[in-house]
Amino acid sequence: EVQLVESGGGLVQPGRSLRLSCTASGFTFGDYAMSWVRQAPGKGLEWVGFIRSKAYGGTTEYAASVKGRFTISRDDSKSIAYLQMNSLKTEDTAVYYCTRGGGDYGLDVWGQGTTVTVSS
Amino acid sequence: SYELTQPSSVSVSPGQTARITCSGDVLAKKYARWFQQKPGQAPVLVIYKDSERPSGIPERFSGSSSGTTVTLTISGAQVEDEADYYCYSAADNNSWVFGGGTKLTVL
Numbered sequence: 001e002v003q004l005v006e007s008g009g010g011l012v013q014p015g016r017s018l019r020l021s022c023t024a025s026g027f028t029f030g031d032y033a034m035s036w037v038r039q040a041p042g043k044g045l046e047w048v049g050f051i052r053s054k055a056y057g058g059t060t061e062y063a064a065s066v067k068g069r070f071t072i073s074r075d076d077s078k079s080i081a082y083l084q085m086n087s088l089k090t091e092d093t094a095v096y097y098c099t100r101g102g103g104d105y106g107l108d109v110w111g112q113g114t115t116v117t118v119s120s
Numbered sequence: 121s122y123e124l125t126q127p128s129s130v131s132v133s134p135g136q137t138a139r140i141t142c143s144g145d146v147l148a149k150k151y152a153r154w155f156q157q158k159p160g161q162a163p164v165l166v167i168y169k170d171s172e173r174p175s176g177i178p179e180r181f182s183g184s185s186s187g188t189t190v191t192l193t194i195s196g197a198q199v200e201d202e203a204d205y206y207c208y209s210a211a212d213n214n215s216w217v218f219g220g221g222t223k224l225t226v227l
Binding site: 037044045046047061062063064097099103104107108110111112113 | 150151153155157162163164165168174204206208210214215216217218219220221
């Protein structure tokens, strides 16, 4: 079964850091780009960014709202994608989803999401 | 910032056809995807490349494109289709965006 499981969410103070993980199973992880999407409470979906597969350079793209603060990385040997979030703001409070694919392709498999709350 | 514009809500009776639009200049040259999200659940891809349907998605879901507008059509909408629907496409070079979402009510 193709599956994505996010972890690492929680309550964090403004200005602190948090790292989310997305563990994949059931498919060849290294062949796919991986994306992060978030959803603030009661709001719509917001694209956060994605990382390309190594075959396409493993490069990353980010939304303007997180660029310079968030970093997406991947460990193909463990089938895990990461979202490192630094300098967190209250407006980063959201459910964070990882999804298979990125850019103009995929987004066909989603995790169940992990909740990040940024509050003092 | 670039936007994809959707109506905030659409309402139909069961068995009727629901149409949800998404507008944006980039849609004239970029494909769109549509996602369905039910309360408390992760989004589900229902249409890609403007009109392609992933396996497992009912045939009543279809997509079309004309100029700068793409449309998700649910023919013979059912109560279980009640959900939020989001379009998604490229915003500009190396960034992507979701539409604001449309709440579909079927009752």
